[in-house]
Amino acid sequence: MSLFYDTRIRAFLYQTIAIGAVVFVAWAMFSTASANLAKQDIATGFGFLARQAGFVITETAIAYEPTDTFGRAILVGIANTVKVSALAVLFGTILGVLVGIGRLSHNPVLSRLMLAYIEALRNVPLLLYLLLWYSLIISVFPPVRQAIEMLPGVFLSNSGLVMPAMRWASGFEALLVALIVGIAAAVVIERILARRRIATGKETPVATIATLAFLVPLAATSLLADISVSLDIPELGRFRLTGGYHVRPEFVALLIGLTLSASANVAEIVRAGIQAVSKGQWEAATALGLPRSRTLKLVILPQALRIIVPPLTNTYLTVFKNSSLAIAIGYPDLVMVSNTIMNQTGQAIEAIAIFMAVYLGLSILISLVMNWYNARVALRER
Amino acid sequence: MAQFEGFVADPSLMAPAARPPTRNRTWLSAYFGTPGNAVITILCLGMIFGLAKLAIGWLFVDAIFSGAPADCKASSGACWPFLSAKLRYIFFGFYHFDEQWRPLTAMLLFLGACGVSMVPRSWGRALAVTWIVVILPTLYTLMAGGLFGLTVVPTTQWGGLPLSFMLSFVGLACALPLGIALALARASSLPAIRVLGVGFIEIVRGVPLISILFMATVMLPLFMPDGITIDKLLRAQVAIILFAAAYIAEIVRGGLQAVPKGQIEAGHSLGLHYWQIMRKIVLPQALKKVIPPLVGLFIGFFQDTTLVTIVGLLDFLDTVRTAMRDPQWQGIAVLEGYVFAAVIYFFFSAIMGAYSRFLEQYFRTTHD
Structure with missing residues (x-):
């Protein structure tokens, strides 16, 4: 009996029971x-991934045909999920920062309007908004047959926006490489010149040199490489539009819904971050004669960023996970593609395991990137 | 004094003494103080005016207030006869039409009980006992029937707003103890328990709610032995509980970390064992700190229960959607239902948001 009162033995006992219970449930x-x-x-296992998928995906961020494999279809789903969440995060952050600053404006009309915007978005479920935007697009714009031709070759209808697309016959890869090289060169040159200015105090025309470094590779490739491109202009047929680049209403509704909900969260985070910077910083900047906009940009925001980044990470993760609501309006994201595969093959366990693993992996990746950024902006204490 | 004479300030070198700033700001200067400010005010007012004109035009001016579907088709405004025709379906789903007083009574009883429970003065053991012994059994009897001559209504016929309330309220009530247990597991000194807690919390927080709902509705039946089937509603409810518990655990962890370590050590030196320390010393302090963020989390979960419509449960959003798909009204009432649902969700979420702010204030001003 005295053994049972030994804390080490009890600790061992409890842990054995806990692990045993989990293992037993998993085994059962x-x-x-x-x-x-x-x-x-x-059949169990992941053999089905190599079989022919045979279903159509309406929106493909990477090349896909129904003759491709189930594995390829899942990749398309992942690409679509990443595409819509990345764009929503980008637009949502820009909009959210503006709204958050507007919320703190001394102008009562502006700050109340921003408050109403935030409250309207935070107090109504995102799924409801997605359905609302989707049916708004469907009902407000005319059917394809009466599509509005906004500009020559640009058609707006309830099946989305169709515009001329560039079809590359050759030279696309070379231009892409040149673009990346140009951006990298401009960034490196800007860094070097900034370091030189700090060390020697000599001014150089940084902007001109960086622009040149960006443009030269592009110009050189377009002159030297064999580039042929044709313009694919959509045509209005009797029942549908053929050709061109098609922005579908499902994508637009999802992007608007995710962007707006992200912007409301970002706005609240930005407001809290700015308010957390002590009032003395504002007063000191005013005493130096900085106007309000420059105070915000040069003094307040760099300090607020340290408080803003960790909750911002959570918002980005939420946007990424909320993109799974796409299935409600029919945008073929990872969940919807997996659901189709599940219905076709009956392999529910594998399909769900795949998309949960992908979400988990990408969530961890986003956390890692944001933690790295957070370490960069964090206060360096000596 | 003489040697300082040369240092008397030359008035011509000094800036003229400024008058102390006078505060002659009127209420107008907040709106039109500077040209930039005036532009912002005018732009905002223009936007408000435009939106209001659009909204009033659609809601009232061009709207149809009575008539048949055909009347609505001719008008560009809102179609309110749709709502009045479909209102009972939207609220109660396929619940037997003559018995719909039962979900209505249950809902009013539930909202009334919630209203009373929100007052800090009513908090205590008596309130908890009343909920468990009186209110919840009454609600269940009203909904399910089988006693006092009430006809039995299977859960497949439950729907609408009562279902949404049930999913979120029962979900959170059950998730709270589970979330606290997970938070304690995560803070435990036993490595195996800690790893299990961290693993569960991080996996659930890393995947979307919809994937857990899919697991519960599509995958779970495969894991059940032959002949055992679990009600679909119950499966979705369990999924929501597990999902909410992981998020609650993270919030409670914040509260646990805020309790000074000396409190636990003091408990040890009094000879209390782990559970006594947690129950009597740590948790009361930790939970008090996290009540406002928990209410904030509850708002999110109340809205997240709408996702059950994707796995085919008839919650409030789903009854709204199916009502609009009614052949009689299809293509005529495309937005009215969503606008109505948005107003309902906004109403309840805004109340909870205000309550969260009130609690924050309340806990800031009282001392234990």
């Missing part, structure tokens, strides 16, 4: 599941 679920699957004649 696994064995019943394999028995059930064997009874229903469903």
